[in-house]
Amino acid sequence: MTASQPQDSIAWIKGKWGRPAELELPLSDRGLLLADGLFETVLIDHNHPCLLDAHLRRWDESADLLGMAPPPKRSWLDPLIQEAIERLGLEQMYGALRLNWSRGDGSKRGIGLDHNPADPSRHRFWMTLQTHTPTFQTxxxxxxxxxxxxxxxxxxxxxxxxxxxxxxxxxxxxxxxxxxxxxxxxxxxxxxxxxxxxxxxxxxxxxxxxxxxxxxxxxxxxxxxxxxxxxxxxxxxxxxxxxxxxxxxxxxxxxxxxxxxxxxxxxxxxxxxxxxxxxxxxxx
Known part of the structure; x- marks a missing residue:
């Protein structure tokens, strides 16, 4: 998928790019089973993620409140976001970027958590980017x-x-x-x-x-x-x-x-x- 072949949406998880409907999330993920996860929706305007620092600050604070491991930092996210923008071929269009952070696979069935500190290696990150038109209707x-x-x-x-x-x-x-x-x-x-x-x-x-x-x-x-x-x-x-x-x-x-x-x-x-x-x- 390249900038010369623009799509309506693109996604990334565990090093793989594709359309959101094509990529896979394990059925054992607590985000899927229990809605145990956080996300941020970021406006992309002229290839730029608007107010990204503010979104990531809320993401971090929310993870801390819920006892989750800290989500990925901007230094790691920036090149990934820019690649998504290029692959989607947004050019002058707006986009809606969604950053997802789940608690990952549970160690056993049920809602319980173990007593160890939250381990980021057991959490799961994925993201989607799709074209978007800002909404202003009454x-x-x-x-x-x-x-x-x-x-x-x-x-x-x-x-x-x-x-x-x-x-x-x-x-x-x-x-x-x-x-x-x-x-x-x-x-x-x-x-x-x-x-x-x-x-x-x-x-x-x-x-x-x-x-x-x-x-x-x-x-x-x-x-x-x-x-x-x-x-x-x-x-x-x-x-x-x-x-x-x-x-x-x-x-x-x-x-x-x-x-x-x-x-x-x-x-x-x-x-x-x-x-x-x-x-x-x-x-x-």
């Missing part, structure tokens, strides 16, 4: 009545393989003729979308729920906080007049036009907000 949303983000769970603070809850949140929203779902925290506050952080503009100030309300510490959210563009504040589920609500992640920013059937009149420009976070960042 969406109708529904606040889930069944699924909640746990305010105190370590899992809420990590981007793990376990996306069953998010799938059900979006499924519930689609059954209500909405495109995406929102979740409340177990403490009753509004938390996030199914796969994105929530940002609300209210009375001229951008707000986002704090990590203590159970939301994932998103990279774009972190950029906005670092630049002083938003501040953390617990939010109720009821929009206020003049609110603008956005769902933001590394791959796009969607403006919320409706919550539980009630329209939001201020649609604003989520794309401009998202792009400002990328343009203002200069990564070494």
């Amino acid at each position: 969406v109708r949303t529904w606040i889930s009545r069944h699924e909640y983000r746990h305010a105190y769970s370590l899992m809420s603070r990590c981007k793990t393989f376990a996306y069953g809850q998010a799938i059900q949140v979006r499924r519930e929203a689609q059954q209500r003729e909405a495109e995406d779902g929102l979740m409340l925290s177990t403490n009753g506050s509004l938390c996030c979308g199914s796969s994105a952080n929530l940002v609300v503009q209210r009375h001229g100030q951008w707000l986002t729920p704090p990590i203590s309300d159970g939301c994932l510490p998103g990279v774009m959210r972190g950029q906005a906080l670092k630049q002083g563009l938003i501040k953390e504040q617990s939010l109720s589920a009821e929009p206020q007049p003049g609110d603008q609500w956005l769902l933001i992640n590394s791959l796009g920013c969607r403006t919320i036009s409706q919550v539980n059937g009630e329209p939001l009149t201020n649609h604003g420009n989520g794309e401009a907000f998202w792009r400002s976070l990328l343009l203002s960042h200069s990564e070494q």
